[in-house]
Amino acid sequence: MQHAIELRSRIAKERLNPYQYTLSLLREGLRVGLLTERAVRDIQAQIMLILQDLIVRYTHGESTSVKTETAESLLNSIFYALDAYANAADPGACLDRLQAGGVREAYERGLELVIACVAEARAIYQEVRRNKLDVPLEVYHTSIDEALPGFFLQYNVIFQAHDTTCMLDYPLVFDDMKVQGVYYIRRYLETLRTETEFCRLFGSDEVRGLLARYGAVYRIDVATSPVNLYEIVLSNALFATLVGNPAGQLAITQGQYERLRVQLRSLASGDLAVLIEVALEEMIDGLGLGIAAPEVVAYIWRTKPLLLQRIVTAVEHNSLHNVAITDEDEPVREERIDFVSGARMSDAEFRALAGQVAACTQVAEKVRTVLEQVISFRDFVDLLEADCFYGEEYLALYAGLGELELALLCRVVLEEELRLAPLPLAVWSSELAPEREWQVQYVVFLRSRNAELLQALAERVAVLGC
Amino acid sequence: MALPNLFGEMGAVLQEMQTNAILQTNETAVQYGLCLTAEEAVEILEARNDVLLNYGRVELDIEVTRRLIFTFCASPFMDAEEYATTLIDLQEVFYYMKNETEDQIGDEELIALMLDYFENSCGGSVELLMGRELDDFARSFRRQRQAGVWKGDDV
Numbered sequence: 001m002q003h004a005i006e007l008r009s010r011i012a013k014e015r016l017n018p019y020q021y022t023l024s025l026l027r028e029g030l031r032v033g034l035l036t037e038r039a040v041r042d043i044q045a046q047i048m049l050i051l052q053d054l055i056v057r058y059t060h061g062e063s064t065s066v067k068t069e070t071a072e073s074l075l076n077s078i079f080y081a082l083d084a085y086a087n088a089a090d091p092g093a094c095l096d097r098l099q100a101g102g103v104r105e106a107y108e109r110g111l112e113l114v115i116a117c118v119a120e121a122r123a124i125y126q127e128v129r130r131n132k133l134d135v136p137l138e139v140y141h142t143s144i145d146e147a148l149p150g151f152f153l154q155y156n157v158i159f160q161a162h163d164t165t166c167m168l169d170y171p172l173v174f175d176d177m178k179v180q181g182v183y184y185i186r187r188y189l190e191t192l193r194t195e196t197e198f199c200r201l202f203g204s205d206e207v208r209g210l211l212a213r214y215g216a217v218y219r220i221d222v223a224t225s226p227v228n229l230y231e232i233v234l235s236n237a238l239f240a241t242l243v244g245n246p247a248g249q250l251a252i253t254q255g256q257y258e259r260l261r262v263q264l265r266s267l268a269s270g271d272l273a274v275l276i277e278v279a280l281e282e283m284i285d286g287l288g289l290g291i292a293a294p295e296v297v298a299y300i301w302r303t304k305p306l307l308l309q310r311i312v313t314a315v316e317h318n319s320l321h322n323v324a325i326t327d328e329d330e331p332v333r334e335e336r337i338d339f340v341s342g343a344r345m346s347d348a349e350f351r352a353l354a355g356q357v358a359a360c361t362q363v364a365e366k367v368r369t370v371l372e373q374v375i376s377f378r379d380f381v382d383l384l385e386a387d388c389f390y391g392e393e394y395l396a397l398y399a400g401l402g403e404l405e406l407a408l409l410c411r412v413v414l415e416e417e418l419r420l421a422p423l424p425l426a427v428w429s430s431e432l433a434p435e436r437e438w439q440v441q442y443v444v445f446l447r448s449r450n451a452e453l454l455q456a457l458a459e460r461v462a463v464l465g466c
Numbered sequence: 467m468a469l470p471n472l473f474g475e476m477g478a479v480l481q482e483m484q485t486n487a488i489l490q491t492n493e494t495a496v497q498y499g500l501c502l503t504a505e506e507a508v509e510i511l512e513a514r515n516d517v518l519l520n521y522g523r524v525e526l527d528i529e530v531t532r533r534l535i536f537t538f539c540a541s542p543f544m545d546a547e548e549y550a551t552t553l554i555d556l557q558e559v560f561y562y563m564k565n566e567t568e569d570q571i572g573d574e575e576l577i578a579l580m581l582d583y584f585e586n587s588c589g590g591s592v593e594l595l596m597g598r599e600l601d602d603f604a605r606s607f608r609r610q611r612q613a614g615v616w617k618g619d620d621v
Contacts, residue, residue: 041479052526062572064529065564071524 007034008092019178021083029095039099046103050078058159080161080181085110114157114182121186122152128193134204136223143170151185171228173303194299195230201287202233206250210236213325234303239324241279247286251327264315276308316368317400344376357388363396371400377408384438394441407460413439423458484511484528491532495539499546506550513554521561530573531557537577543590555592566604
């Protein structure tokens with residue numbers, strides 16, 4: 001007995017695969033000596049008997065053979081039920097039962113657990129359906145109104161317990177797709193319920209307005225796009241808190257955004273993390289969550305690292321306007337480089353910078369390095385000429401520039417064309433024949449901009465004089 | 467999860483049990499002058515396993531083989547010299563037809579069909595059974611299934 005207890009204690013839970021639990025438990029039991037090879041064979045034989053019964057049931061007693069794929073699917077279904085049992089039991093006790101000839105009993109107990117999970121999932125689904133948000137998100141509605149009912153209609157606990165055939169297109173922030181069958185569906189529904197509960201804390205008009213502005217910023221048809229509403233709402237709710245807006249408000253003005261941007265840029269990353277954490281606590285208190293909705297609060301804190309990373313990256317790349325959605329129609333392209341006349345680098349400094357940029361393995365890192373260290377327009381153009389960027393990497397760099405920098409580049413690349421026609425036309429001139437790669441990519445970049453942005457750029461070019 | 471990988475070690479014990487189950491059919495077949503040796507029983511089993519593998523099927527008992535033996539041993543066309551070979555061929559015909567009819571015909575019904583063709587239109591020839599009669603049957607069956615007029619379908 002003492003020996004058995006000691007062996008049980010050797011079971012390393014970290015070696016147990018949550019997605020193939022029973023099989024990994026058998027392997028672990030064999031490894032620590034709780035099971036013999038013969039015991040494992042006996043357990044396998046008992047499983048085969050269950051499979052044999054299932055084959056007969058599957059064929060309504062008409063056949064003792066099935067296609068291999070069918071047999072494998074039936075076996076997966078058996079293990080799904082066994083996993084349900086094993087996950088709910090102590091590992092040592094589970095192995096004892098299996099090797100004492102209790103495989104069928106474990107399987108049937110597991111089936112009961114799976115059936116109970118179906119009932120729980122149905123109940124959560126009814127709740128999700130009742131509290132469905134009134135938002136123009138097609139994938140959200142089709143997932144709730146079509147995909148989930150379809151799952152419950154076709155789900156077969158006996159023959160396909162592991163099956164998750166279901167077109168759930170609405171993405172969640174946290175979604176473990178390695179989980180299968182009804183356990184996956186229950187988890188999806190629990191998460192969807194939590195995310196929905198959070199979004200319901202805000203007015204429908206606020207949420208719809210935010211979604212529309214989000215679509216404008218990212219230039220997507222948000223109604224048909226697979227976007228996660230909770231993440232968008234949480235993000236803006238956090239920013240609204242940071243700018244001092246009352247709880248429940250999602251909109252932030254352009255002016256509030258500008259002040260916030262300057263504030264965040266001045267912070268070290270550690271201070272930024274603290275600021276975000278304090279703001280989240282304030283938001284949670286302001287929304288009255290606290291004890292009333294512990295799952296929602298826990299979910300918010302679970303989302304915090306993702307949110308923080310997005311904000312830190314956006315601040316670093318001066319793209320906070322893509323994360324904090326303002327209530328203006330167009331995002332502001334703030335100046336990225338404060339070009340200082342005459343403040344050129346020495347040759348040694350320039351070579352060092354060029355080397356540093358060329359050594360970067362990520363485009364984002366290259367862009368950040370340039371935007372942070374170059375303050376002379378002449379140095380900037382020299383860096384473009386130095387072939388530190390390749391192909392579409394230039395586009396990423398140009399996307400990080402503000403109107404002033406883009407206008408200055410216009411005067412260099414389109415000097416001749418601008419004499420003959422204003423900017424929007426000059427970009428499409430048939431005479432345009434840029435020689436350098438960075439110029440070619442600059443023209444590609446301009447041609448990809450919409451008419452409104454080109455017009456704004458044209459006005460800036462006009463101010464600079466051509 | 468692959469069945470062969472998971473249950474490979476069970477082969478030796480299982481084969482012995484199955485061989486004995488086949489040899490037990492001699493108690494019935496001997497009335498018709500037919501008998502299988504232990505070696506022939508193993509050959510039948512190994513051929514069955516090969517056929518199942520080749521046709522992508524799984525079967526965990528040997529009831530089909532036993533039913534084929536019990537059904538065909540009473541046929542006047544079964545020859546003692548060719549007994550084991552004929553059974554091996556009949557196994558292949560059976561699993562071939564299970565695939566060709568998309569598992570829509572039950573085991574007993576299919577074996578009865580095979581016996582009927584074997585003893586009547588094929589005159590005891592397994593080659594004719596597989597190459598002509600049942601092939602024609604399978605084609606006709608699939609056509610009727612597509613048209614939705616096979617028994618059991620709503621017309």
